[in-house]
Amino acid sequence: MSQVTCDIAVSIDGFGAGPNQSLENPIGEGVEKLHRWMFEAAEENAAELEAITAAGAYVMGRNMFGPGRGEWDEAWRGWWGDDPPYHAPVFVLTHHARAPLEMQGGTTFTFVTDGIESALAQASAAAGDRDVAIAGGASTVNQYLAAGAIDELRLHVVPLILGAGERLFDGVSRIDLEPLDVRRTDLVTHLRYRVPAGDRA
Amino acid sequence: MSQVTCDIAVSIDGFGAGPNQSLENPIGEGVEKLHRWMFEAAEENAAELEAITAAGAYVMGRNMFGPGRGEWDEAWRGWWGDDPPYHAPVFVLTHHARAPLEMQGGTTFTFVTDGIESALAQASAAAGDRDVAIAGGASTVNQYLAAGAIDELRLHVVPLILGAGERLFDGVSRIDLEPLDVRRTDLVTHLRYRVPAGDRA
Numbered sequence: 001m002s003q004v005t006c007d008i009a010v011s012i013d014g015f016g017a018g019p020n021q022s023l024e025n026p027i028g029e030g031v032e033k034l035h036r037w038m039f040e041a042a043e044e045n046a047a048e049l050e051a052i053t054a055a056g057a058y059v060m061g062r063n064m065f066g067p068g069r070g071e072w073d074e075a076w077r078g079w080w081g082d083d084p085p086y087h088a089p090v091f092v093l094t095h096h097a098r099a100p101l102e103m104q105g106g107t108t109f110t111f112v113t114d115g116i117e118s119a120l121a122q123a124s125a126a127a128g129d130r131d132v133a134i135a136g137g138a139s140t141v142n143q144y145l146a147a148g149a150i151d152e153l154r155l156h157v158v159p160l161i162l163g164a165g166e167r168l169f170d171g172v173s174r175i176d177l178e179p180l181d182v183r184r185t186d187l188v189t190h191l192r193y194r195v196p197a198g199d200r201a
Numbered sequence: 202m203s204q205v206t207c208d209i210a211v212s213i214d215g216f217g218a219g220p221n222q223s224l225e226n227p228i229g230e231g232v233e234k235l236h237r238w239m240f241e242a243a244e245e246n247a248a249e250l251e252a253i254t255a256a257g258a259y260v261m262g263r264n265m266f267g268p269g270r271g272e273w274d275e276a277w278r279g280w281w282g283d284d285p286p287y288h289a290p291v292f293v294l295t296h297h298a299r300a301p302l303e304m305q306g307g308t309t310f311t312f313v314t315d316g317i318e319s320a321l322a323q324a325s326a327a328a329g330d331r332d333v334a335i336a337g338g339a340s341t342v343n344q345y346l347a348a349g350a351i352d353e354l355r356l357h358v359v360p361l362i363l364g365a366g367e368r369l370f371d372g373v374s375r376i377d378l379e380p381l382d383v384r385r386t387d388l389v390t391h392l393r394y395r396v397p398a399g400d401r402a
Contacts, residue, residue, distance in 0.1 A: 013369070014214060160376070160378065161376040168214070173362075175361070175362040176362075177213065177361065178360065184380060189383050191213075191358070191390060
């Protein structure tokens with residue numbers, strides 16, 4: 001059955017991105033370590049990386065797609081080059097309308113200006129029987145968690161106290177989760193939880 | 202070699218206690234689940250519980266010893282009854298001087314009014330070759346983390362988003378940790394980290 005998943009890399013103190021995000025540092029200063037496991041230990045973390053890319057469609061916040069506040073010029077086509085790693089429809093939350101972007105390898109970026117429910121509905125329709133993944137960043141994940149829309153939360157906890165940045169779980173009220181499994185590799189510990197439907201808002 | 206350890210139970214969103222702490226709810230409202238694993242699954246979590254009680258001396262904040270702001274009357278002898286589970290010297294950080302309390306089973310409570318360094322020095326002297334444990338709560342742990350005084354941090358992560366309370370890591374600047382191990386039981390996931398000395402303030 002199709003479900004809504006969310007993978008997010010966080011520091012031990014719960015930050016999904018560092019402070020002072022910019023074009024040069026799209027995930028903030030000093031936090032490249034948050035994502036190093038994906039690139040430097042792809043084999044060791046293959047199962048988790050495969051789960052991330054298995055979704056049939058993705059939803060992401062505007063900060064994950066580009067710098068600034070979403071007023072990208074037409075030349076901006078995301079952080080990932082011509083062939084982004086999604087290979088599926090991606091719905092980007094923004095306040096600025098834009099025509100869809102068809103990329104190489106099956107990724108299309110569709111810009112959604114009418115809110116998180118609309119983006120999730122469009123992604124669900126596009127995904128069919130496959131899962132829909134909330135791709136981040138933290139503030140987008142927080143909105144979907146608060147709305148009770150996520151079925152499975154997969155935290156990739158990096159051994160780092162960051163002290164500042166964009167905090168996962170900000171604005172999310174109490175939810176009792178069901179632990180599914182845990183696995184540690186050298187660079188990251190994977191924690192997987194089910195979010196019970198009954199505890200949702 | 203003697204080291205400074207810290208065990209603390211936290212929610213997934215990093216709270217070591219809930220909101221609205223009181224005499225009736227010493228760890229805050231609705232968070233009995235944070236500590237349930239210690240009582241309802243003591244056998245399954247025996248290794249971690251033994252590690253907690255192996256220390257030669259303990260340091261705790263005033264909120265962990267009693268309600269209010271430390272102005273306890275002489276009848277207040279802690280939350281634990283006549284035979285507290287520490288069975289060792291415990292140094293309580295407070296602003297109010299008080300004579301030491303000798304309890305049953307080897308626990309003594311000594312009240313320290315001249316700061317966290319003094320409390321740790323006294324605990325280290327009392328522990329001898331054994332470890333010193335920072336027993337909590339979160340704000341006391343944060344002070345010792347920020348001071349670079351903790352060698353091993355043991356997080357007991359309960360599958361619960363709490364949304365409010367006393368936040369672990371508040372006021373702690375960036376520290377890169379070394380993961381030691383991880384173990385999941387039904388009620389809690391244990392994450393153990395070394396805090397490298399070179400990264401301390």
